[in-house]
Amino acid sequence: MIKRSAARNRELVALIPVALLLSAGFAAVFAQENARLGNLSLVYGAYFLAVCIATHIFLRLRLPNADPYLFPLVALLTAFGLVMVYRIDESLARDQANWFVLGLILFALTIQFLRDYDVLERYRYTIAAVGLLLLLAPRLPGIGQQVNGAYLGVKIGPLAFQPAEFSKICIVVFLASYLREHREVLIVGARRVLGVTLPPLKHLGPLLVVWGASMFMLVFIRDLGSSLMFFAAFLALLYVATGRFSFVVIGMGMFLVGAWFFASTVPHVHDRVEIWLNPYNDPTGNGYQILQSIFAQADGGLFGKGFGQALITIPGTHAALLPAAQTDTIYSLIVNELGLFGASAVVLIYLLIAARGFKVALLADDGFSKLLATGLTAVFAIQAFVIIGGVTRVIPLTGVTLPFISYGGSSIVANFVLLALLLLISDRARREAATPRGAFALEGS
Amino acid sequence: MNRQIVKLFAFIVVLFAVLIGFTSYWSIFDAQALKDKEANKRPLLEQQQIKRGRILAADGTVIAKSVAKSVAKGHGTGLRYVRRYPEGALYGHPIGYSFVRQGDSEFEQFHNDELVGEESEFGSILDELRGRRQEGNDIVTNIDAAAQRVALADLEEQGFGAVVAIEPSTGAVKVMASNKPYDPNRVPVELEELNRNLIETPLLNRATQGLYPPGSTFKVVTAAAGLESGAITPETTIDAPGTIIDEGHELNNDFSEDFGPIALDTALTNSVNTWFGQLGQKVGNDKLFETMEKFGFNSTPPIDLPDDEVYNSGIYGEDGHTLNRNDPVDLARVAIGQERLLATPLQMTMVAAAVANGGKLMKPQIWNRVVDPDGRTVKRLDPSVYSEPISAQTAEELTAAMEGVVSEGTGTNAAISGVPVAGKTGTAETPGNEACGGGEEENQAWFIGFAPADEPQIAIVASVECSEQFGNDVAAPIFRDVAETILNGGS
Numbered sequence A: 001m002i003k004r005s006a007a008r009n010r011e012l013v014a015l016i017p018v019a020l021l022l023s024a025g026f027a028a029v030f031a032q033e034n035a036r037l038g039n040l041s042l043v044y045g046a047y048f049l050a051v052c053i054a055t056h057i058f059l060r061l062r063l064p065n066a067d068p069y070l071f072p073l074v075a076l077l078t079a080f081g082l083v084m085v086y087r088i089d090e091s092l093a094r095d096q097a098n099w100f101v102l103g104l105i106l107f108a109l110t111i112q113f114l115r116d117y118d119v120l121e122r123y124r125y126t127i128a129a130v131g132l133l134l135l136l137a138p139r140l141p142g143i144g145q146q147v148n149g150a151y152l153g154v155k156i157g158p159l160a161f162q163p164a165e166f167s168k169i170c171i172v173v174f175l176a177s178y179l180r181e182h183r184e185v186l187i188v189g190a191r192r193v194l195g196v197t198l199p200p201l202k203h204l205g206p207l208l209v210v211w212g213a214s215m216f217m218l219v220f221i222r223d224l225g226s227s228l229m230f231f232a233a234f235l236a237l238l239y240v241a242t243g244r245f246s247f248v249v250i251g252m253g254m255f256l257v258g259a260w261f262f263a264s265t266v267p268h269v270h271d272r273v274e275i276w277l278n279p280y281n282d283p284t285g286n287g288y289q290i291l292q293s294i295f296a297q298a299d300g301g302l303f304g305k306g307f308g309q310a311l312i313t314i315p316g317t318h319a320a321l322l323p324a325a326q327t328d329t330i331y332s333l334i335v336n337e338l339g340l341f342g343a344s345a346v347v348l349i350y351l352l353i354a355a356r357g358f359k360v361a362l363l364a365d366d367g368f369s370k371l372l373a374t375g376l377t378a379v380f381a382i383q384a385f386v387i388i389g390g391v392t393r394v395i396p397l398t399g400v401t402l403p404f405i406s407y408g409g410s411s412i413v414a415n416f417v418l419l420a421l422l423l424l425i426s427d428r429a430r431r432e433a434a435t436p437r438g439a440f441a442l443e444g445s
Numbered sequence B: 001m002n003r004q005i006v007k008l009f010a011f012i013v014v015l016f017a018v019l020i021g022f023t024s025y026w027s028i029f030d031a032q033a034l035k036d037k038e039a040n041k042r043p044l045l046e047q048q049q050i051k052r053g054r055i056l057a058a059d060g061t062v063i064a065k066s067v068a069k070s071v072a073k074g075h076g077t078g079l080r081y082v083r084r085y086p087e088g089a090l091y092g093h094p095i096g097y098s099f100v101r102q103g104d105s106e107f108e109q110f111h112n113d114e115l116v117g118e119e120s121e122f123g124s125i126l127d128e129l130r131g132r133r134q135e136g137n138d139i140v141t142n143i144d145a146a147a148q149r150v151a152l153a154d155l156e157e158q159g160f161g162a163v164v165a166i167e168p169s170t171g172a173v174k175v176m177a178s179n180k181p182y183d184p185n186r187v188p189v190e191l192e193e194l195n196r197n198l199i200e201t202p203l204l205n206r207a208t209q210g211l212y213p214p215g216s217t218f219k220v221v222t223a224a225a226g227l228e229s230g231a232i233t234p235e236t237t238i239d240a241p242g243t244i245i246d247e248g249h250e251l252n253n254d255f256s257e258d259f260g261p262i263a264l265d266t267a268l269t270n271s272v273n274t275w276f277g278q279l280g281q282k283v284g285n286d287k288l289f290e291t292m293e294k295f296g297f298n299s300t301p302p303i304d305l306p307d308d309e310v311y312n313s314g315i316y317g318e319d320g321h322t323l324n325r326n327d328p329v330d331l332a333r334v335a336i337g338q339e340r341l342l343a344t345p346l347q348m349t350m351v352a353a354a355v356a357n358g359g360k361l362m363k364p365q366i367w368n369r370v371v372d373p374d375g376r377t378v379k380r381l382d383p384s385v386y387s388e389p390i391s392a393q394t395a396e397e398l399t400a401a402m403e404g405v406v407s408e409g410t411g412t413n414a415a416i417s418g419v420p421v422a423g424k425t426g427t428a429e430t431p432g433n434e435a436c437g438g439g440e441e442e443n444q445a446w447f448i449g450f451a452p453a454d455e456p457q458i459a460i461v462a463s464v465e466c467s468e469q470f471g472n473d474v475a476a477p478i479f480r481d482v483a484e485t486i487l488n489g490g491s
Helices: A002-034 A040-062 A070-088 A090-113 A124-139 A163-188 A201-221 A224-242 A245-265 A267-277 A288-298 A330-363 A367-391 A409-434 B002-029 B031-035 B042-048 B088-095 B106-110 B112-116 B121-129 B145-158 B184-196 B215-229 B264-269 B273-295 B331-335 B345-356 B392-408 B471-487
Strands: A144-147 A150-156 A159-161 A191-193 A196-198 B062-070 B079-084 B138-141 B161-166 B173-179 B238-240 B243-246 B249-252 B260-262 B367-371 B377-380 B385-387 B422-429 B443-451 B458-467
Touching: A002 A040, A002 A070, A040 A070, A040 A090, A070 A090, A070 A330, A070 A409, A090 A409, A124 A144, A124 A150, A124 A163, A124 A201, A150 A201, A159 A163, A163 A224, A163 A367, A163 A409, A201 A224, A201 A245, A224 A245, A224 A267, A224 A367, A224 B002, A245 A267, A288 A330, A288 A367, A288 B002, A288 B031, A288 B042, A330 A367, A330 A409, A330 B002, A367 A409, A367 B002, B002 B031, B042 B079, B062 B088, B088 B106, B088 B145, B088 B173, B088 B184, B106 B112, B145 B161, B145 B173, B145 B458, B145 B471, B161 B345, B161 B471, B173 B471, B215 B264, B215 B273, B215 B331, B215 B345, B215 B392, B215 B422, B215 B443, B215 B471, B238 B273, B243 B273, B243 B331, B249 B273, B264 B273, B264 B392, B273 B331, B273 B345, B345 B392, B345 B422, B345 B443, B345 B458, B392 B422, B392 B443, B422 B471, B443 B471, B458 B471
Parallel strands: none
Antiparallel strands: A144 A150, A150 A159, A191 A196, B062 B079, B138 B367, B161 B173, B161 B458, B238 B260, B243 B249, B367 B377, B422 B443, B443 B458
């Protein structure tokens, strides 16, 4: 009992600086816009703190042993995202706040009804099918939507969302379950051919299917970013499940060959790569977004220009100076306003979340929990890498959101579900670690 | 599996380190290069939101100012400033322009940081905390409004060309006029048109970018090298026949006049080509180049204008670079300002100013002081010596010879009643010059000089393209008008 309240107490304490930061952030934006300090910033800060404390109490009741730092870290990102989005456009921030609340509701529902998350294993093929269907949905006539040449959105009546955000959770659940069952065979059956350890042919099939799915996404969804994100999460899981680094190398090679092939045949993918390599060839057209993203960063320097100081549109017009500032390029805006220091802090928060996520995986007792926690954490971290890497020209820029910071309901809600799953695993793992091991350690059954 | 999870985390750490690495590269290490990119309009757009400081003439005449333009309130800040130039074309050179789409040029570009009030990063953080808007500083220039007006009006009467006037003791640039002028207010609407005008080239500041054969004005440099190297004294006589043979070509005096054995003052007063041709050979490559370089030839003049808008003077080889002392040149023709020698009016003004200032060449500077928005002078021009090309004695001897030019020689039109003037004319033949319509009788007409000769207050150069007359007819009167304006109080 002492231990369980200790974890939640730490969580509560960690939430206080988050609320203060949010208030300070809003205060800074208000000061910039109205040249005066209203108490509205404190009101927003108080609302935020209230919502966070409600969530905290819920966690105290439902998952007393869960990791104490994950929720405050995520709340920190969300607070930060809210301030950034508010600074871009007040009305967008209102949406974002609503989604935050919706996300927390789904978060609570997940925790409430998936306490026994092993049930997911039983429906793994259904879940995989749903995941794939979600991925395909944007190409379905009537509901699919094309944005900048990529098929990422779905619109059913008034409801529009990005199915890839939810699909990633389904796919990870499926992979964790599938690999938990087959990891032994994949290890034992491996053959050395020409000095390379290959998975057994019989089990190569499902792996090829995943590779095929990634390639399929590249061609039909035309999004290099999500394709990379899914495949990297798959390789991470494969590696953790089998311990065979050679599998990763083979997989990476296959992905690169496929990506290269499609990059040279599918025009949209080809353009993305071309813009990445030679943005200056078309600085006012195709290369505009990535160049403006980098110019915005160059403008930030070490400490940035300060909250609310960056130019997002060309003054006097509505033409974008930093296109998609509230979604794709929000990181560049952060560098511009908060400098290298602020941006490094953001990257560090993602890294801390990844560290806590992997810690959950380390503590988890059974294979499924371990792999699920690993997969969820990996896909989350890789998503952050894909978009930050995109706007910093490490890799081609694609339309993936920056988790919890970018404007976008699907992203926020899906990532809160992801967080709920992580906390569920964490609670069980830490509870088991706290109580003496019983006869029900069933790993590998 | 735990070992792999830890390794996977290590890999993620590496990936994130790469992100921070790239972010630092763009935001710190490559930042300046990115800000200078043509495609990057962000710095200019940001500066447009800052009230850029004014540029003033020495007497307070407003040359450039920023006016607020209201902007439909959308995203971001609603305030925007646009540059206005109340005096129009009069200061198009050397002040230049500054607009968001068209970029900036000349003085506006060189002094950008002061005009936008750029401070250290910590300074601006402090300002931000105090809720203070960044505001630019005013710059007061040395430019004499009355003299600038006279110079440009005279030029517009005489032809394309330039006038530069520098205060010898400080290097303060009092006049810099270039004809064909342009009105910077028109730049936003007709920059392309101005750029396309390759005959009149209104955007070319002929004072700093007009490369002309200096002709006989260069004899001042040759004489300086002769005196300074000890090759001659003011008393040394050299026989000056009507014609000498140099490198297999004839080199003639005007009308092939034979002067016999004469000394420097007679030679300079009458601008005797054969005398200076022989002096050049006597001085030799090394000494002549040494003197030229001390006067500023072969390097970018140290003026407060962007380097790429100020051309080097010197002997131009075929590859478009200036030759140095080891390259083969026809010395006798260099000595009389011909060969492949090209000089800007600014460069020749630096020569005149150095002689006027007892041999010390001061750095020419257009700005005089920077005044912050609260009216405090935050920085003031501290005159500094660029080089000492000649001794005070040589300067005195040259001045004496140059006085002869105006009082009884080729430059009598530069004379001002009651004020001794020292100077030198130049009339360089530029036959077949496309810009002059390809005529065969076209000259580059020059006058370089300073006044008063005994206590110089101003050194002035006037250079006029495509003239069918001599330096004394075209350029010397401009010198006189500008000098009188400045000496009569100007500002």
